[in-house]
Amino acid sequence: MLNGIFEKVLVIAPHCDDDVLGCGGLMRRVKKSGGEVHVLIATAGDVHFRHSDTVVHADTREEEFRKGLEVLGVDSGEILFYEYEQKLDTLPIAEIVTVLDKKIAELRPTAALIPYPSFHQDHKVLFQAAFAALRPTIDTSYIKFVGMYEYPFVVWDTNDVDGSLMHIDITNEIDDKVKAMSMHKSQIRPDDHLISLKTIRTWAARRGLEVGLPYAEAYKILKLKI
Numbered sequence: 001m002l003n004g005i006f007e008k009v010l011v012i013a014p015h016c017d018d019d020v021l022g023c024g025g026l027m028r029r030v031k032k033s034g035g036e037v038h039v040l041i042a043t044a045g046d047v048h049f050r051h052s053d054t055v056v057h058a059d060t061r062e063e064e065f066r067k068g069l070e071v072l073g074v075d076s077g078e079i080l081f082y083e084y085e086q087k088l089d090t091l092p093i094a095e096i097v098t099v100l101d102k103k104i105a106e107l108r109p110t111a112a113l114i115p116y117p118s119f120h121q122d123h124k125v126l127f128q129a130a131f132a133a134l135r136p137t138i139d140t141s142y143i144k145f146v147g148m149y150e151y152p153f154v155v156w157d158t159n160d161v162d163g164s165l166m167h168i169d170i171t172n173e174i175d176d177k178v179k180a181m182s183m184h185k186s187q188i189r190p191d192d193h194l195i196s197l198k199t200i201r202t203w204a205a206r207r208g209l210e211v212g213l214p215y216a217e218a219y220k221i222l223k224l225k226i
Contacts, residue, residue, distance in 0.1 A: 005144045005226070008036040010109035012100065012130045014122040015085060016044050016065035017184040021195070022149030023113050024072060024177035025170025025204065025217045031073040032173070038107050039077040041065060042096070042126045045085035049186065056186040058082055067183035071176060078103075088122040093129050100133035104140065111145040113219065116154050123151065136223070144226070147219035152194035152203070167207060167216045174204055174215040 009030050013019040019027070019039050027037045044061040048054070062079060069077045080099055084091055104112070114130040115123050127148075134146050147166065170177065178197050182188070191198040201215070208216040 005111055005224075006030050006033075006035055007110045008108070009038070010104065010107055010112045011037065011039045011149075012042070012112065012114050012126065013039065014042045014088065014115055014120070014126045016041055016061040016079070017068070017181065017187045018115060018123075018151060019065075020068050020072070020177065020180045020184065021200070022115065022151055023217065024068075024180050025173040025215070026113075026168050026219075027074060028072045028173040028176045028180075029168070029170060037072070037074045038109070039069060039074055040100070040103055041077065041079045042122065043081045043084040043088055044079050045083040045087075047085050052186070054186075058085070060186055061085075064184040064186060068180040071180040071183060086122060088125045091125075093125060093132075096125070096129035097132045100129055104133055104143075108142055110142065111147070112143055113147055113149050114222075116148045116151055116220070118151050118153055120153070131222075134223075144224070145221075146223035147221050149217070149219055150203075152199065164221045166219045166221050167211045167213070168219065169208075169213050169215075170204060170217050171208070171214045174201060177204070 011019045011023050030037050044058045046055055046057045049056055065077060112134055115127055117124045117127040178200055181200055182197060187195060189196045204215040207218045208214050
């Protein structure tokens, strides 16, 4: 896929469901073309969600995560730190970078996808840690592409990260993306919310409209080597 750039993809996400929200279409497309996809989730923990007024436990989040990956056919998925959800900023960032360094060296991806910083502290911390772990060195020269994926709440954000926008056609994968997100039952909101199955289609349609496609995902390019 694309001259081998997406031959082996690593998705680094703050929480269970962020991977599907940002990269579900691309992950499915890579798998359908014979490539590899691996997902690293920074953290899962017991959290009280106001939208449902319930405590969702880490094991529930992980179960939903596994079901979503199964829908997309992803090769592997791992949660790095338990019980730090919504408090990833209490971990020394050097510790997160060290773990990511090790995982990147083990997996040797050709493409790495990291979260847009957003306003959420977990997203900010993971962006910084992943950006550091993917620094250009002789040891990471095999990585051809580094990009940032979108999260619905980037619409409420003051960061301006430089980089050109790249659109990936997910017209044939949009149904699988929505199905994978439906596995995250604890996270689904009403149709008029930014995180809903209906909004996923609406956002993908908007990104597709920008480039003349029915559905697309947008990524901000941080590194591209052809």
